[in-house]
Amino acid sequence: MIAFNRQLLENTFLVDSAEELYDAKFISKDQLKAAKEKFPALKTHNNLFIRIAFFLLGCFCYSSASGTVALVCSPLMDQYQIILFLLAALGIFATESLARHHYYAHGLDDSAILGMQICIVGAFGVTFESIPVALTIATVISALSAIRYLHTISVVICTGSIVGLIANLVIEYQVIPELYLTFVLFILAIGLFVVHRKLSKTEQARFYANPLRAMQLCSLLVGYFSVNYLVVRELAQDLMQIEVTEDKDIPLAFVFYFLTFAIPIAYLICSIKEKNRLMLWTGLFTLGFSIFTIRYYYHIMPPEWALLFGGILLSAVSLVLIRKLKHRETGITFEKDRMHPSQALSLAQTVIVNSHAIPNVPSKGPMEFGGGGFSGGGAGENY
Structure with missing residues (x-):
């Protein structure tokens, strides 16, 4: 199913690991x-700015090719759905060609993949004139x-x-009562997290390291924002016309x-x-948003006093954690990242270097001590 050569893909990860070791x-x-x-x-770029530059170049090339196709097919303008399907086919061809030429996370392949998805979703959405159909196609094509x-x-x-498909089905088509939308999304987040855990233990998980991280991040964010009080309250006021007063709050507040x-x-x-x-960074971000949620209502x-006391509290907590974690070598520590030399590694390097600096003394050579065989060799072995 993977479009790239397996051996080149494994070599790409090996080279990335070697670059991390070099850094x-x-x-x-x-x-x-x-x-x-x-x-x-494979042909890839770890530099984000270079990848963005190639992405913009790929978008320019894809739009130029799309304009050429649209110009050639201008007699079919009354049936513009056909043009959209031709542009989608162009995106599939470009994506497969770049994969066969070993372009991976390069920037050019990103523009081709995203352009292909936009054209396919647009073609099916215009043909069927249905938002659920477009969102379903977007789900399938992005997953593939x-x-x-x-x-x-x-x-x-x-x-x-x-998420958009579920929200559209609940809000527009009333598949289930709108009150249960947040709980459905929360269950979806749990399902995504469980699937992520299962996939992380498979044999091919090393190839999907970055997509699995993105899946984990999406599950964490969807799980939090689906039950966040600010989000739920605003949706309840807009969708269910619930009026929140001092004496009346949203259901299950x-x-x-x-x-x-x-x-x-x-x-x-x-x-x-x-x-x-x-997960640590996500937890810190969501905790900050939780404080913002309460402060919003x-x-x-006053804000200036809240910022002042918040800064004092964060400084105190940071100082205590730094003091407790400063000299730890294992677990959570204040030392550099494990890909950087720690104190133990530095000591080991020093010992190794010094051991090479000590000359090796031969145990047996042409000049025997204690035998008196050479001048200055000491007294003989006989009295």
């Missing part, structure tokens, strides 16, 4: 060069792109399409109050337990 000063520049020569890899081309952004598009703060705390605890950096103190 951490574990290997020399010559060793990195030898690794790149020994393991031919993520699986075949290991495309990370397609995972985000797929998740957004699923205490549940959403609890989950607004319980979920970020759960993220932080799980991130520390599992040493998951992505309840002004306990």
